[in-house]
Amino acid sequence: MSDQVGILERTARRVLLSLARALVTTVNDAGGFQRVQVKLNALETADNTPRPVEFGLTSNPPVGSDAFVVFLGGDRSNGVVLGTVHQPSRPKNLAPGETMLYSQDGKNIYLTASGGIVVDAKNQAVTVNNATTVTINAATKVRMVTPLLEVTGDIIDNAGTNTHNMSQMRQIYNTHTHAVVNVQTGGSTINTNVPSATE
Secondary structure, eight states: OHHHHHHHHHHHHHHHTTEEEEEEEEESSSSSSEEEEOOOOSEEEEEEEEEEEOOOOOOOTTTTEEEEEGGGOOTTEEEEEEEEEEEEGOOOOOOOOOEEOOOSSSSSEEOOOOSOOOEOOOOOOOOSSSSSSOOOOOOOOOOOOOOOOOOOOOOOOSEEEEEEEHHHHHHHHOOOOEEESSSSSSEEEEEEOSSOOOO
């Protein structure tokens, strides 16, 4: 009977030791697995604890984030971080079905339930790198609210039917003349000078 009680006590202890809530103290994001140091309590710290995340998504939780750790077989030297949350920076009050990708400083991509997709860059740059083509398929219009639009290359409107870019059209305009008729006796026709205002 005492053996059975001992087995049950050891089993219960392993179950109790198999889960823990902890605080992230450092993160090593250099390897194939992210390795996290977590403080389990005032006396216990787990170092180099792997933190697997879903394919296609990665993050580096700030120091002080809550971590939820599972210890395989109740072995406190064999833990895995299953989830983290940084409570001060977590966006709150999302509606059911909404999703947001966010950073600690508040930048976010918000997939709303009824307001489309909203990108908030928090007054920082947004950059698209190494794209061969960027296509925007908008059913109604594309509107840019900005004091300045800069383009380093050529612009073509009515693409697909227009054979000239805007630089070529400006050259044509700057050198064009107007036929002036009936200013001399007879049927003479002359051309005006190139316009004085060229742009």
